[in-house]
Amino acid sequence: MPDHVSVEIDGRTLRLSSLDKVLYPETGTTKGEVLQYYAQVAPVLLEQLRDRAVTRIRWPSGTGGPSFFEKNVPRGTPAWIRTVTLPAPGSTRDRETITYPVIDSVAGLTWLGNLAALELHVHQWRVSGDGDSLPPDRLVVDLDPGPGAGLAECAQVAMWARDILCDMGLDDLWPVTSGSKGLQLYVELDGTHPVAVVREVAQGLAVALEAAHPSLVVSSMAKVKRGGKVLVDWSQNTASKTTICPWSLRGKFGRPTVAAPREWSELEDAVAGRTPLDQLSLDEALARLP
Template sequence: MVSAEEQVVDVEGRRLVLRRLEKVLYPATGTTKAEVIGYVQAVAPALLAQLRGRPVTRKRWVDGVRGPTFFEKNVPRGVPEWVRTVEVDSPGSTKKRETVVYPLVEDLAGLVWLVNLAALELHVPQWQVTEDGAVLAPDRLVVDLDPGEGAGLAECAELAHLVRERMAEDGFTCHPVTSGSKGMQLYARLAGDQDGELVRQYAKRLAEELEARHPALVVSRMTKVLRGGKVLLDWSQNNTAKTTIAPYSPRGRENPCAAAPRTWDELDDPGSLRQLPFGEVAERYGALGDLLADLGADAAPGPPVPTP
């Protein structure tokens, strides 16, 4: 039986029971669950292109962003039967699990189902799985630019250009995404036929090389005492066990922002850079299309990473 707080909807032929659509998830702006669902509907084709084939780790805020939060990997109880799942080995799990059963989010109904659970952040690895659940080699590289105290998006933009120029020497095309939190990520498409450890080592060499060339701006180690006024070039996101916020995903911060693809022209004006709220990200997608079309699940492969 459906209660007074619930609403039965049809999403592209999938039946969903949505609960408490008027619930405020972002108290600072009064943004409700229904409005978050509206955002993911607006950007669904682009967001789904970033999620397709990738196990999704969710970060949930059941009582809104000022309440407690938790990461969820395994599919929760009551998962709809039409949600495809994949069982993946989980070596070194902090919960001593040998495997994790993840959801694969492949359609708008899946996105709405997750937002209904207050899963405001969707995190994915840089690799995909096959139809039978086999883990493929990474098909993209990501570097996370995380500003330390005294630094911000302007410094991230400066470093982004340095990363872009250096990776172009190796044949890569970089795509910038402001994270919706503090910094930004840069993505590059890979050949998709190399071991993840090779990709991680390449990203580490890149970080250390740029730190050596620009020590006043770049740090490659996470030690906080080293990061004041600098930007951490976090190469470790390419560890195959790690995940990164998916481009276009909402963020669970004080204000309702999203991980937003940007143009390089925007990074040429770092003084005007800021994290973008849902509405602007949706409007940009409607006007500019998907700025990350070259990174989607069906995009053409990129070059291999060079070996030492």
């Protein structure tokens, strides 16, 4: 295969490089296959990315090599990539602002994939057409199993959380296995509440779950308390925090896994011991496309 090829996508010409480079050594999955995955999931992934600033994790040499977080758009970013410049409070590099990409097309996904940006992370709020931050349109809690716990325990905590949230009238919610160790629980909001209120609700949920189920749930970040338990990480709702985008690939392993939306019945089966709940591979995620 030639080292560089030019393709036209969405009316944009992109110069792609090293399509046969292996990005996942365990399965031999190449950059070309990663680009194909993002093109196939674009209808659902782009809806999750819509109007959200994107933080990327890139693996230029594949997941067997080093990676790095990237927030600012890199040099050479095409002029047609939409960008948004946002305040950067608490920046570790003393930056006052960060200019993020906002991805709204298959061409944009292909551009990111060509940079080996395997993981796409987003905030729980969107930006307006004028580039202003909007109130959160969803709440997320990250269920992270400590040593001795796994996805079945995360599923049980997610079901307990569902009961509490539904009692609060927050019944538009859905689970996502993270592609790493645990899962996330997303709650759709009407976009009328500020970040501080959403964060307070998420923290209250974590504390309530720990109080009701102290043998399995912990709301403190202290690792010493997490053995055999599930951390309900509510801090993802802080304005500056991001979470892996549903349908994004992960770069945690030598094989491609996906942050994949799941059915509640799958969690119920795992808790009942009927069917194990596992992280989904690239191919398994594609098989679930609507």
